[in-house]
Amino acid sequence: MIKRASVARRTIATPVILSVILLGFALLALWAGSKPFNQTIIEIFLRVILVVGLYIFIGNSGVISFGHIGFTCLGAYAAAWLTIPPMMKGISMPGLPDWLMQTQLPYWGAAGLAAAFAAVFALIFGLILMRLSGIAASIATFAMLAMIITIYSNWESVTAATSSVIGIPIVRNIWPYLIGAVIAVFVAWGHAISRTGLALRAARDEPTAAAASGIDIPRERLIAFTLSGAVMGLGGALFAHSIGVVTPDTFYLGLTFTTLSMLVVGGMGSLSGAVLGVVILSSLIQVLRWLEKGMQIGTSTLSIPNGLQEIALGVVMILILIFRPAGIMGNNELSWPLARAEKPDHGGA
Amino acid sequence: MTRKSIWAVALSTTALCAAPGWAQDDKIIVGFATAESGFMQAYDKPAQDAAMIRIGEINAAGGLLGQQIEVVTADTKTDRAEGAKAGLTVVDAGADLVVVSCDYDFGAPAALAAESSGKVSFFLCAESIKAGIQGVGPNSFSASVLAGVQGATMAEWAYNKKGARNFYRLLDTWTEYNKGICDGFDYMLPKLADANLVGEDTFKNEDASIAAQITRIKSLPAEPDAIMLCTMMPGAVSAIKQIRAAGINSMILNGSGVDGSYWLSAVPDLSNFYVPVQGSIYGDDPNADVTAFNATYKEATGGDPSTQYVYPGYVMIDVWAKAVERAGTTETAAVVAELEKMTDEPTLFGPRTFNSEIHHQNRARYLIVETNTGKPAVVDEWTISAPIPVADLMK
Numbered sequence: 001m002i003k004r005a006s007v008a009r010r011t012i013a014t015p016v017i018l019s020v021i022l023l024g025f026a027l028l029a030l031w032a033g034s035k036p037f038n039q040t041i042i043e044i045f046l047r048v049i050l051v052v053g054l055y056i057f058i059g060n061s062g063v064i065s066f067g068h069i070g071f072t073c074l075g076a077y078a079a080a081w082l083t084i085p086p087m088m089k090g091i092s093m094p095g096l097p098d099w100l101m102q103t104q105l106p107y108w109g110a111a112g113l114a115a116a117f118a119a120v121f122a123l124i125f126g127l128i129l130m131r132l133s134g135i136a137a138s139i140a141t142f143a144m145l146a147m148i149i150t151i152y153s154n155w156e157s158v159t160a161a162t163s164s165v166i167g168i169p170i171v172r173n174i175w176p177y178l179i180g181a182v183i184a185v186f187v188a189w190g191h192a193i194s195r196t197g198l199a200l201r202a203a204r205d206e207p208t209a210a211a212a213s214g215i216d217i218p219r220e221r222l223i224a225f226t227l228s229g230a231v232m233g234l235g236g237a238l239f240a241h242s243i244g245v246v247t248p249d250t251f252y253l254g255l256t257f258t259t260l261s262m263l264v265v266g267g268m269g270s271l272s273g274a275v276l277g278v279v280i281l282s283s284l285i286q287v288l289r290w291l292e293k294g295m296q297i298g299t300s301t302l303s304i305p306n307g308l309q310e311i312a313l314g315v316v317m318i319l320i321l322i323f324r325p326a327g328i329m330g331n332n333e334l335s336w337p338l339a340r341a342e343k344p345d346h347g348g349a
Numbered sequence: 350m351t352r353k354s355i356w357a358v359a360l361s362t363t364a365l366c367a368a369p370g371w372a373q374d375d376k377i378i379v380g381f382a383t384a385e386s387g388f389m390q391a392y393d394k395p396a397q398d399a400a401m402i403r404i405g406e407i408n409a410a411g412g413l414l415g416q417q418i419e420v421v422t423a424d425t426k427t428d429r430a431e432g433a434k435a436g437l438t439v440v441d442a443g444a445d446l447v448v449v450s451c452d453y454d455f456g457a458p459a460a461l462a463a464e465s466s467g468k469v470s471f472f473l474c475a476e477s478i479k480a481g482i483q484g485v486g487p488n489s490f491s492a493s494v495l496a497g498v499q500g501a502t503m504a505e506w507a508y509n510k511k512g513a514r515n516f517y518r519l520l521d522t523w524t525e526y527n528k529g530i531c532d533g534f535d536y537m538l539p540k541l542a543d544a545n546l547v548g549e550d551t552f553k554n555e556d557a558s559i560a561a562q563i564t565r566i567k568s569l570p571a572e573p574d575a576i577m578l579c580t581m582m583p584g585a586v587s588a589i590k591q592i593r594a595a596g597i598n599s600m601i602l603n604g605s606g607v608d609g610s611y612w613l614s615a616v617p618d619l620s621n622f623y624v625p626v627q628g629s630i631y632g633d634d635p636n637a638d639v640t641a642f643n644a645t646y647k648e649a650t651g652g653d654p655s656t657q658y659v660y661p662g663y664v665m666i667d668v669w670a671k672a673v674e675r676a677g678t679t680e681t682a683a684v685v686a687e688l689e690k691m692t693d694e695p696t697l698f699g700p701r702t703f704n705s706e707i708h709h710q711n712r713a714r715y716l717i718v719e720t721n722t723g724k725p726a727v728v729d730e731w732t733i734s735a736p737i738p739v740a741d742l743m744k
Contacts, residue, residue: 035437035466036423043430091743163525164454166484170465243433244461247454250429306386306424 007193013335015189018275019182022048025279026178038174040286042242045177046235047278050259051266052184053231055274056191057224058263062204063133066256067125067141070148071229073251074121075114075236077152080165080246082110088167095157107171107241111180114237115230122229123222130221133207145256152248162248170244180238184231188271196223265320267327272334280328281313288312377413377679379404379666380421380439381448382459383473387427392451396473396492396662398650400448402642403666405649413670414677425450429458436462436470444468445679446669451658453477453484453525460485467681469688471669474661477525478742481708488685490703492665493658494710496529496604497737499625500577501537502715503602506731507623508541511600513574515547517566521580521588523554530604531579536741537733547573554584563595573599581606590616608718609656610725618722625715626657627664627698629727634716638697660698667696668703712736 022045029041054068081089081096082105089101105113129140152159159165171177191197200220203210211217240246266277294303304312320328381400383393401420408417421442423435432450436459439447447463449456451474463470464486472480472491476499480491507513516538520531538544547569550562566573576599580588585607592601593616600621608624610631628639630653642663647653654660671694672687673679688708693700699714717729 035441036434039434039437043434164457164479164484166457166461166479170461172465243430243458244465245429245454245457247429 011189011193011333011335014272014333015182015185017334017336018185018272021275021279022178022181022185026174029174035172038172039242040282042172042174042177044278044282045174045181046239046242047259047262047282048181048275049184049235049238050232050255051262051274051278052181052188052271053228053235054259054263055268055271056188056228056231057221059269059271059274060192060197060200060204060224061221063137063221064260065141065225066138066260067143067145067148068228068232069251069256069259070145071118071122071232072236072239072255073148073152073248075111075118075233076240076246076251077159077165077236078114078117078233079107079110079237079240080168082113083107083169083241084165084167092160092163092165092167093158095155107169107237108176111176111234111237111241115234118233118236119226119230122232123226126222126225126229130218130225133217145252149248149252159248165246166244168240168244168246171238171241177238177242180234184234185271185275187227187231188274191224191227192271196220200224261317263327265317265327267324267329267331269326269331270329270333272332273327273329276328276334281317284316285309285313376419376443377416377445377673378419378421378443379446379448380423380442380444382423382425382432382435382439382462383448383450384427384455385422385424387425389425389427389450389452389455392658393473395650395654395656395659396451397448399642399646399654399659399662400473400666402645402649403663403670407666407670413673414679418670425455425459427455429455432456432458433462435459437466439463440466440468445673445684446471448473448665451475453480456480457485460489464488469669469681469684471665473665474658477529478707478709478739482706483739483743488681490665490688490708492661492668494605494627494713494715495533495737495742496526497533497536497742498711498713498733499604499715500530500533500535500579501733501737502533502625502713502731503604503623503717504534504537504544504577505541505733506625506717506729507575507600507602508544510729510731511575513600514543515545515571515573515575517547517569517573517576517599518549519562519566519576519578519580519588520549520551521554521584522551523584524581526604526606527554527579527581531577532742533737534577534579536737552580552584552588554580556584557587559588559591563591563597566592566597567595572597575600575602577602579604582612586612586615589619589622593619605657608658611655613720613723613725616723620721620723622720624718624720624725625731626718626727627713627715628657628660629716629718630654630657630659631718631725631727633727635727635730636697642697664696664698664701668694668701707739707742711739711742 025041029038058064081100086102125144132140153162199215203215203217262277262281263274267273288309291304292306292309294301383397384390404418407413421439423438425432425435447468447470449459449470449472453475456472460470470489474493475491476493476496481489521527552559552562578601603624605625608626628634632640634640672684676683676687688703689705691703712733714732716727718725719728
């Protein structure tokens with residue numbers, strides 16, 4: 001017990017610093033007072049939730065999953081089912097069971113249930129998938145994503161198929177998203193320093209030795225998979241509330257690769273990397289967008305051609321990966337600048 | 350990278366994200382939250398150009414309520430999350446009217462952003478009932494005509510003017526738009542005495558071959574008088590080509606989505622092919638002003654309109670400006686009230702009606718374009734005998 005507490009005390013700085021950075025963004029949005037900028041920050045928080053969700057599984061297990069956005073889809077639709085007024089559900093999704101049809105929850109309640117819903121599916125899928133490892137596991141997770149999207153794109157009476165599902169209450173207040181992101185960060189931290197998180201990282205680095213030491217690798221992976229499924233589901237639910245519309249194709253390859261590349265650029269093995277990857281790339285995207293529109297600097301307007309944003313982003317990502325192959329943070333975590341000399345890194349352990 | 354430089358990165362990104370907010374009042378501003386990049390741009394740009402022509406005309410004639418209309422734009426990048434931001438951007442820039450993407454799915458996030466800010470929103474050319482009160486809210490409108498009206502128009506016109514009695518229904522299940530056309534057809538057919546549905550079938554836009562469907566048409570005791578083809582580009586061309594190649598010469602009825610001559614070279618000498626359009630791009634519109642508009646459009650953009658989907662953009666600014674003029678203000682509730690009073694309001698492209706139940710056209714005058722030996726031309730015009738009830742459109 002004493003040892004566990006000391007691990008928590010030694011590493012608590014990381015989630016606290018990350019939360020403070022996120023809080024800084026929220027305050028910036030309040031200070032700017034611009035609606036589109038507020039929405040941009042909300043989007044950054046949503047990506048933080050999703051990328052941290054990916055990190056919980058990918059970072060700790062070393063298995064790249066292409067399927068996690070499927071859980072985001074499950075979460076988003078669960079939030080839609082739970083929050084749309086019954087009358088509107090009756091028209092667009094007549095096949096819902098009666099008890100669900102009559103349910104209308106506040107967004108935070110729905111987000112919690114959506115996370116639980118996604119976690120249940122992650123558990124079911126994980127029971128099968130977590131026996132695989134390496135590239136076979138990655139391909140299987142991709143198959144799972146394709147399956148979820150195909151079902152949601154065709155189950156007309158329950159998901160309205162490819163039609164946009166509307167009537168989801170829109171939440172433009174920044175605090176719920178900040179809280180969601182902070183919860184995700186603390187969940188990821190809590191898991192990483194827990195017994196199962198440490199066992200999983202041991203299995204990532206030395207599977208044979210870990211198994212020989214009595215670690216049940218599929219079990220530890222399953223725990224991480226379920227937990228990350230829950231975080232992805234929470235992200236999906238909040239995503240649905242951020243724009244008020246969900247469609248299955250939103251949660252497919254585009255979002256999968258955006259979030260994965262943010263994780264890779266930030267540093268796959270590090271929670272700080274997951275958060276900073278999102279923050280840095282999103283900020284870069286935003287600056288390039290402003291430049292595309294033309295930015296007033298002194299008396300002259302600086303602007304770049306439309307479409308250069310995507311190219312510049314690609315170039316920056318390539319440069320980062322050339323000079324920092326393990327991502328911006330590598331396996332390191334942010335911690336108090338003064339304290340760092342006295343303690344070893346835990347992140348890559 | 351050292352810890353210090355990581356901190357520097359973290360702090361500088363934080364500092365870079367500062368953006369000033371601004372708000373403008375006592376100006377009349379139209380905000381376009383439309384796609385300037387991505388595939389929707391091909392649909393949004395022509396209609397937006399037409400809207401700009403109408404804005405230019407109003408400004409040249411002294412403006413609206415004595416003020417020049419100003420325009421602000423934001424790119425949705427054909428992305429839903431960006432669409433919501435684009436909607437908020439133009440609202441923040443003081444837009445009194447928020448114009449959103451042509452397609453319901455891609456325009457909805459921006460329209461919802463406008464709705465939640467209490468602004469009037471207009472879809473450039475969405476043809477789903479959801480692009481309006483039923484999907485977005487009480488301040489949302491669409492500038493085009495419902496897909497169902499197109500199917501109903503073709504059925505009723507073919508029955509009355511071409512003596513068609515035996516209909517065959519061939520639906521491409523790819524989009525809501527396609528389903529909408531066939532829903533309108535289904536609504537109209539039982540109302541036509543002794544008209545029969547001799548068969549029906551479905552295919553998918555991406556199907557390379559519809560041989561199975563064609564075999565079923567060929568095995569009917571007699572060739573149907575008309576095939577109601579509910580599909581759109583790009584699959585439409587292949588389907589039409591295969592139907593004709595199989596020797597089926599029934600008249601083919603379509604929605605407006607296949608208007609335009611750009612694809613006709615793929616099916617040489619196509620005949621007996623009918624499309625409903627809001628205005629003619631072929632220079633033979635019964636209203637000379639439409640032909641004059643086509644010339645203006647060419648002058649402004651360097652090309653002729655490629656399909657009839659240019660026109661709703663013009664209609665949109667036209668009806669909105671009239672409503673603002675009558676209300677004497679751009680205040681949302683007053684403008685919506687004036688729009689809802691419009692009954693058969695004349696526009697360049699036929700009369701338009703809005704009311705408190707539907708912010709879309711469930712009845713409209715359509716020109717019928719016939720393609721004969723590969724040459725499209727206006728042959729008739731038709732308005733369905735009664736508006737399609739909202740309940741039938743909500744299916």
